[in-house]
Amino acid sequence: MADKGGRGRLLFFPLPLQGHVTPMLQLAEIFYSKGFSITIIHTRYNSPNPSSYPNFTFLPISDGFSEKKTSELSIFALASILNVNCLDPFKDCLTDLLSGESKVHTTCLISDTVLHFTREVAESFKLPRFVLRTSGVGVFRAFAAIPLLREKGYLPIQASRLEEPVPELPPLRVKDLPVINVPNAEMFYQLIAGLVNEARTSSGVIFNSFEELEQSAVAAVRQEFPTPIFPVGPFHQYFPSASSSLVQPDETSISWLDKQAPKSVIYVSFGSIAAVKENEFLEIAWGLANCKHPFLWVIRPGSIHGSQWLESLPSGFLDMVGERGHIVKWAPQLEVLAHPAVGAFWTHNGWNSTLESICAGVPMICMPCFTDQFVIARYVTHVWKVGVQLDNGLERKTIVEVIRKLMDNEEGEEIRNRVVDFKEKANVSLRHGGSSHGTLENLISCISSS
Structure with a gap:
């Protein structure tokens, strides 16, 4: 293991979910390139592959989980249990x-904001603690506003108010607020309050974002929040990175894309957690079949309620679409989005996927599934205007209309031009004199003097 360490050692502790592990490891690589020694502390559940990161030290700790137990838990139940189980092992x-x-x-700890227990432990060792917030600044602002939203009666969400604007959080409507339908809503509110409090009590909050993308949200959070914030992203754009995927991608995606015309393909992927109902899956299938565009469709095993993999596809679907469609269990997403054949990304609007799409200059079809994804989709469609949203349920006819609007119409061309403009702004932010470049230097100074 190569060990620079000239600037000291940084400890990183990610939440063990793909959307949280990926940016944490990317951030660790950025700091390694700046002369720090890197140690990753992680749970045994969903542990990263150390062989992909020969320059890092990996230290697994007990999480008290069995594989069967974790498969039955919601994200929020998982996070709550980790906050209890991992305190002593950490x-x-x-x-x-x-x-x-x-x-x-050891200079400091950088932990996920969801891992509340790390504060108590870090304080007991007098170890400075920074936190990584793995979604956007606008999402964080919405989370921080939840007590106010409850006080003003926006939450819990009422069906009769879905389309109402929320003047305290433009451009959000009530239906865009970052909540999730769970049996114990109070547990969700407590988890979010804890997340915000962990940021508030840290030495600084790091965001995988850049100022030019979230200018108004960054300005608002800096004004409303006592803790310094550091938008130093997009992380994945700093340099080519080893894959942090917890699932082996199917490389046939690229060889299939190589045979397609430029900007002709719809790439469809709903991330590592989101799942759809069987009737929604059927509408997606028929929408893709009827739109006549080639498509690369990631269907993760278990991502359809009640199905293992492809058994819910309409009879004869694969023969009908033939070579026009390519279905895989997982794809190398950064390579796919960078491929000249890809013309649109149908996404669940997880933050990593959204940022990767913007940085590749690929417009989005937005289908948010839960929590922060509704906020992000609203920003994509109404602030940055780099995508269109599939709203009010999934129907094959609507799917075809949305795809054609983005792929074939003048409006789609305007959206494409805007996303290419943001792609260039992302690149500029990382160069000398750019916003993320300067903020990273400030963050390193802050860490080195903490």
Whole structure:
């Protein structure tokens, strides 16, 4: 293992979900390139592959989970249990690590905001703690406003008010607020309040975003929030990165794309967690069949309620679409989005996917599934105007109309031009003199002096 360590050692602790592990490891790579030694502390559940990161030290800790148990948990139940189960193992890990220090001094901990227990442990070791917020600045602002939204009666959401604007959080409507339908709503509110509090009590909040994309949200959070914030993204654009995917991607995606015309393909992927109902899956299938455009469709095993994989496809579907469609279990997304054949990305609007699409200059078809994705989709369609939203349910006829609007019409060309403009702004932000470049230098100074 190569170990720079000239600027000290940084500890990183990601939440063990794909959308959180990916940006944390990308951030660790950025800091490694700046002369820091990197140690990743992680749960055994969904642990990253150390062989992909030979320059990092990986320290697994016990999480008290069995595989069967985790498969039955919601994200929020998983996070709540981790915050209890990991406190003592994390404390033991830090005790061993810090007592054995010799040449490399540990400078600080960077943890996911959802891992509340890390604050108590870091404070007991007098270790400065920064947090990574793995969604956008606008989403964070909406989360921070939840107590106010409850007080003003926007939450819990009432069906009769879905289309009402929320003047406290433009451009959001009531239906865009970042909540999720869970049996215990209070547990969700507590988790979000904890997330915001962990950011508030940290030495600084790091965002995988850039100022030119979220200018008004960044300005608002800086005004409303006591803790320094550091939008230093897009992380994946700093340099070609080793894959942090917890699933092996299907490389046939690229060889299939190589045979398609420029900007002709719809890439369809709903991320590592989102799942659809069987009737929705059928409408998606018929929409893709009827739109006449080639499509690369990621169908993750288990992503359709009640199905293992492709058994819910309409009879004869694969023969009907033939070579025009290519279905895989997982795709190398950054390579796919960068491919000249891809003309649109039908996405669930997870933050990583949205940012990757913008940085590749690919317009989006938005189908948010839960929580922060509704906020992000609203920003995509009504602030940045780099996509169109599939709203009010999924019907094959509407799907075809939306695809044609984006792929074949003048409006789609205007959307494409705007997303290409944001792609260039993202590139400029990382160059010397750019906003993210300067903010990263400030963050390094802050960490080095903490």
